[in-house]
Amino acid sequence: MFDNISAKLYEVMRKIKGTGVITEKNIEDALKEIRMALLEADVSYKVVKAFIDSVKTKALGEVVLKAISPGQQFIKIVNDELVSFLGDAEKPLDYSKQPxxxxxxxxxxxxxxxxxxxxxxxxxxxxxxxxxxxxxxxxxxxxxxxxxxxxxxxxxxxxxxxxxxxxxxxxxxxxxxxxxxxxxxxxxxxxxxxxxxxxxxxxxxxxxxxxxxxxxxxxxxxxxxxxxxxxxxxxxxxxxxxxxxxxxxxxxxxxxxxxxxxxxxxxxxxxxxxxxxxxxxxxxYPERVASRILGMGDVVSLVEHIEKTVAIEDAQKAEAKFRKANFNLEDFLEQMQAMKKMGPMEDLLKMIPGGAQLGNINIDEKHMKSLEAIILSMTPKERNHPEIINDSRKKRIAKGSGTTSEKVNKLLKQFAQARKMMKQMSRKKHGKPSFPGMPF
Ligand SMILES: Nc1nc2c(ncn2[C@@H]2O[C@H](COP(=O)(O)OP(=O)(O)O)[C@@H](O)[C@H]2O)c(=O)[nH]1
Ligand SMILES: [Mg+2]
CATH class of the missing domain: 3.40.50.300 (P-loop containing nucleotide triphosphate hydrolases)
Known part of the structure; x- marks a missing residue:
């Protein structure tokens, strides 16, 4: 059962999965194809309509359009609606009364x-x-x-x-x-x-x-x-x-x-x-059946994982701050810690569709750890105003973090560069924030 519908929906989902920017048109197109797939699977017309309407309302809301990876967010909505249409949880028999x-x-x-x-x-x-x-x-x-x-x-x-x-x-x-x-x-x-x-x-x-x-x-x-x-x-x-x-x-x-x-x-x-x-x-089990129908179980668990650990609002706040270019080492530390909460980078990459092929993006966790140690050895004032970090402060930070003055220097340089680039970018009012010269 479900093989046919599954193949069709998988194709729709595959197309939308990696979409970085999603428009109402993308959503409309995907919904049209989902509608066809459901009708071909003999789902009742009335039910197809209810399903599509429900996905549409949710997909056109703020969450998808503003999500970090809108394509994946959309897939999660389709999946959640499927689960809800199939029944939210498996319902065993009522064993309380005998016979x-x-x-x-x-x-x-x-x-x-x-x-x-x-x-x-x-x-x-x-x-x-x-x-x-x-x-x-x-x-x-x-x-x-x-x-x-x-x-x-x-x-x-x-x-x-x-x-x-x-x-x-x-x-x-x-x-x-x-x-x-x-x-x-x-x-x-x-x-x-x-x-x-x-x-x-x-x-x-x-x-x-x-x-x-x-x-x-x-x-x-x-x-x-x-x-x-x-x-x-x-x-x-x-x-x-x-x-x-x-x-x-x-x-x-x-x-x-x-x-x-x-x-x-x-x-x-x-x-x-x-x-x-x-x-x-x-x-x-509605969840298992839904994920069999969509064939997108990985994406759904990835989105759930990210939702659990990084609130979208936090990410947006950080992004806004970054655009204003008053992003400091304190924020940098917070970002790093938020990423750490999501678990080992490699596990995370594996869950991203096609992520296994990203082997050449080498995320060196040891390097990340030493960056974190350096920032942690700074005083809050130093993190907010890295320009006050002179040679004697550098020595103290290196000692505290078990690294060297050169490493502290390198971090500060990279950070200053990144900030400069961000300032230029935000003056031009375009460009996506990233951490040029940083490990991610
Ligand atoms: N392949 C398959 N055949 C089934 C299944 N359940 C029942 N059947 C077959 O379907 C036919 C009708 O089943 P039956 O229990 O007699 O239906 P009833 O008339 O509703 O009592 C029988 O030949 C069963 O062997 C199933 O899950 N899979
Ligand atoms: Mg019978």
Whole structure:
């Protein structure tokens, strides 16, 4: 799943990733392509519109246009919106009450019976449930009960059904049995139809009225296209589902159903079926899925990393000061320390797209450390007015920092040069701040 949409979005993101200056036009163009990619992946029109509008509002805000690396900031916004459209956090089952009563609903062939057995296996092996019951309440298809019975025996979980066609009676009796015998969890497999069908919904509604289900999970084939919306809506309006289970995620579906159904129902996608075998069952992690769709996990973590350590405002303040050319060694020290907080330069470089190829930009951390030591050995007055540093001060600073007078001299010279250049640049009112002659 998602391969197609992923390839398309990756291309859009790749184009915008390294963009140093971003305009409204860049954003509009990227959004147009994202819109196409989503529609081609069969995401519902309504959901595509909501998604694009939401990204647009955020992307045209101050943050992107003023960010240090706007292209990457934009990718982070798209990623965050994807996560939010897929559900903000994985929602496990509610284990607080026992017996855990799980009703599985969905169209015929969606994978309910398979999921019933997968869930039972999961509760047994991963959650250590000792007393589990699988209930065959699909009285619509002749072989349905047998199918579940066979699966139940392969995982050694008790199976319950009755030999008649009254599904409601079967469900009721199974519930009574679960209470009497203190079962910890009961999973009810029900009948589906090829389409949303009034009889089917009426039967399920009756079950819901009789039994206090902990979860009503809609099992849905991830191959569903535009009709996913109506199916999700139909089941949700009739039953008030508590979660979604996406099946056949291993297939070559385009992934649109996942985005659409979560948005339309506002209930979390709790699990995914990723194959016919019973162990092919996973939690649905919105973050992981979003990063698989975008293929830009690295960029997102880089932006998060930088956001965490250097507030954008701080960087802007420093930049403004630099432009005014009253940037002094105190500010220089602050900048260096802020960079240090971000972790080893090499790790940081690795996270920058293409950063691994920047091997020839040699950031000598030892050199940075000795520069820092020199500045730290200065008095605040010296840092603010480096011109007062005479030979005897130089000697004292060299001694304090464990360096030499020559090194102190070199730093002061480079700094004076940099400042001079900055003054010229700001007089011309252009040019990006940098540290000419400095190690970065
Ligand atoms: N590849 C794949 N096949 C699945 C998956 N889940 C179910 N199936 C297959 O889909 C078909 C219908 O599943 P079933 O559980 O009988 O659906 P139900 O009619 O809703 O009970 C069966 O052949 C299953 O083996 C899955 O996650 N991946
Ligand atoms: Mg079935």
């Amino acid at each position: 855990l009563l799980i009703l599985l609903v969905g169209l015929q062939g969606s994978g309910k019976t398979t999921i019933a057995a997968k869930l039972a296996r999961f509760l047994k092996t991963e959650k250590n449930f000792k007393k589990l019951l699988l209930v065959g309440a699909d009285t619509y298809r002749p072989a349905a009960k047998d199918q579940l019975k066979k699966l139940a025996s392969t995982i050694d979980v008790p199976f319950y059904t009755e030999d008649h066609n009254d599904a409601i009676k079967i469900v009721q009796n199974a519930y009574t049995l679960a209470q009497d015998e203190l079962y910890q969890a009961v999973i009810f497999d029900t009948a589906g139809r090829l389409h949303i069908d009034e009889d089917m919904l009426a039967e399920l509604k009756k079950m819901k009225a009789l039994i206090p289900f902990t979860e009503i999970l809609l099992v849905a084939d991830s191959m569903l296209g535009q009709e996913a919306v109506n199916i999700a809506k139909g089941f949700n309006e009739a039953l008030g589902i508590t979660g979604l289970v996406l099946t056949k995620v291993d297939g070559d579906s385009r992934g649109g159903a996942a985005l659409s159904m979560k948005y339309i129902t506002a209930v979390p996608i709790k699990f995914m079926g990723t194959g016919e075998k019973l162990e092919k069952f996973e939690y649905f």
